[in-house]
Amino acid sequence: MELDIQRLIGERAKENVDLHAAHVNPQFAKVLRTIGFDKSWIRGQGPYLYDTDGREYLDMLSGYGMFNVGRNHPKVKKILSDFLAMDHASLVQMEAPITSGLLAEELKKRVPSSLDTVYFTNSGTESNETAIKFAHCATRRPRIVYCHHAFHGLTNGSLSINGEEFFRSGFSPLLPDCTPIALGDLAALNAELSRGDVAGFVLEPIQGKGVHVASDEFLRGAAECCRKHGTLFILDEVQTGFGRTGKLFAMEHSGVVPDVLLLSKALSGGYVPVGAVMTRREVFLKVFTSMERCVVHSSTFGQGAFAMVAGLAALSVLDEEKLVENAQRMGGLLFSGLEQLKERFELIQEVRGKGLMIGIEFGRPKSFTLRMGWDLAHKMSSSLFGQAIVIPLLADHAIVTQVSGHGIDVVKLIPPLVITERDVDRFLTAFEQVVEKAHHFPGPVWEVTSRLAKFALKR
Ligand SMILES: Cc1ncc(COP(=O)(O)O)c(C=O)c1O
The missing domain is CATH 3.90.1150.10 (Aspartate Aminotransferase, domain 1)
Structure with a gap:
């Protein structure tokens, strides 16, 4: 029988928690029931x-x-359905997609001009994984410094720079050579970076866990410290990006410009997984050093056309409204x-x-x-x-x-x-x-x- 998705979901909507308990994540289903979020x-x-x-x-x-x-924004919906109606050739792979070129162009208009190259990802954690790899490759240094209580995602690399034991516990071995410091402790950062072996310092301008705000003074000091010691200053704006903090990007509050800016979440208006890593061309070309290495870091769904169009739509709504x-x-x-x-x-x-x-x-x-x-x-x-x-x-x-x-x-x-x-x-x-x-x-x-x-x- 032909799938009627509206009917299927309509008829079985109330089975959601049972289905999850049976087939997806029984522990989460239990939590939802316990706290009345079922x-x-x-x-x-x-x-x-x-x-x-x-x-x-x-x-x-x-x-x-x-x-x-907001959910199901009519303008985003309209743009996405217009695009679906085009039967566009998405993910040909051996191609230069028009949609990612257009979205990269739009993103660049909104950030400092030094962040002139965009690598598209599928999630926040993938943006962080990319930054870790880029930092190692571009600096040829082993260490990454991060902050206590930091949250950068839950895949292996991102988890290695997670500042909560709760998330790390049970998943070792994680990446070696990742060192935490306290958010705001410029002296500790300087002590780590002056050893000359730190590839990147990754931090959230406002930490998602606990909502701890990095002071302008710390952000400016950290950027300067990174510059002095040849460490990439990597700002994770996966959560703070796209207007969340009252500026398009939280970095605008302090005026710092990172070497690498990490984005995801609101970029697609919530419709399609998407993320982006924005960096200087010089950093990018230290990773993609030759034609042979042109896709040495890549992923099958990266630059998916639907995600890129959702990004274009979400940015236009943020502006217009x-x-x-x-x-x-x-x-x-x-x-x-x-x-x-x-x-x-x-x-x-x-x-x-x-x-x-x-x-x-x-x-x-x-x-x-x-x-x-x-x-x-x-x-x-x-x-x-x-x-x-x-x-x-x-x-x-x-x-x-x-x-x-x-x-x-x-x-x-x-x-x-x-x-x-x-x-x-x-x-x-x-x-x-x-x-x-x-x-x-x-x-x-x-x-x-x-x-x-x-x-x-x-x-
Ligand atoms: C600052 C930050 N970075 C990275 C991530 C991970 O993003 P994702 O869940 O898309 O992997 C999150 C998720 O909450 C986040 O808040």
Whole structure:
């Protein structure tokens, strides 16, 4: 029988978690059920998600930061369907695709002129793998320096520069010669780089895990230190790129220009996996040294036409709808609203980030009973408190958020850049109510932590 995809998905939409438990990732299915995220999503529009019961949710997670232009943007959809209608000859391989040439041209218009050559990848981790290889090859040096708490992806090379033991554990041996330093520790960076054997220093301008912001001073110092010691300065803007922080790229806040810029996530508007590595021609030509080595680093799906067209479409929407400016404005509103809540609620310790990449850190309260609840919850697990905020936000207020990292009490907001003042108000009102409830111990928010801890113990 001919496949009717709309009918198939429509009829079986509610089987999603069962199918995952049976065939895909049973542990993840269990987590979703435990925290009440076992929804059957049926539609997405802009910053909203809809489940099979027709309930509308505000998406403050945007697919881990890739739906910057919002879900199913009509202009992106139109451009993609126009392109599909062309029956274009994609991935001939022995060719120079027009689509990747056009996207490279557009990307170059938006970054400093020294980043004049583009290598296309399929994901954020592949952009990082590429940077590691390019750095080794271009400098002929063995070491890579990275930061504690860094997240650059989970394939072997990227994992070797991951700053969390949680992710690394069980996967050794990883790449040798990768050295962590603390984010912001210029003296440590200088000490490592002055040994003269460091190929590249890789960092996120704002770390995705925990939302730790690299200061302008550190970024400028690091760029200078790399230049002095002949180390490639590699900025991973996979998450901070394409308007997320209120500038098109986070590097613009400090004015640093990296030797290598890593991109992915929002580049395709969330439709197709895509990534890009932008570097100086000189670095590129140290890797691709001859005609014989012209594809010495490559991948079958790299420069896929659909991904390239999605990139062109997403960039044009970011421009036309002034979404970078909107990210800055909405980020400002969220920040000031959250700062006001911080003054009122002792559990909120810090609000940090830039634009629409915001981390809300909770901390041990001063008042006696609340502190008892905090200590109890943290004795059960160091990772549960954030979930006690995220779970009621979803269940009671239909807002999707996430906990940012393991063993920390940070809730992270990375909504689509299309959110409006109404969405900001909706979030702040809901968040206020959840945090207000969390200030009553014992109370329903704290019950969430003990329920989760019991689940964890049972496992
Ligand atoms: C800064 C950063 N780099 C790299 C990655 C890895 O990207 P991907 O999941 O596409 O491999 C991520 C993913 O969250 C990221 O935030």
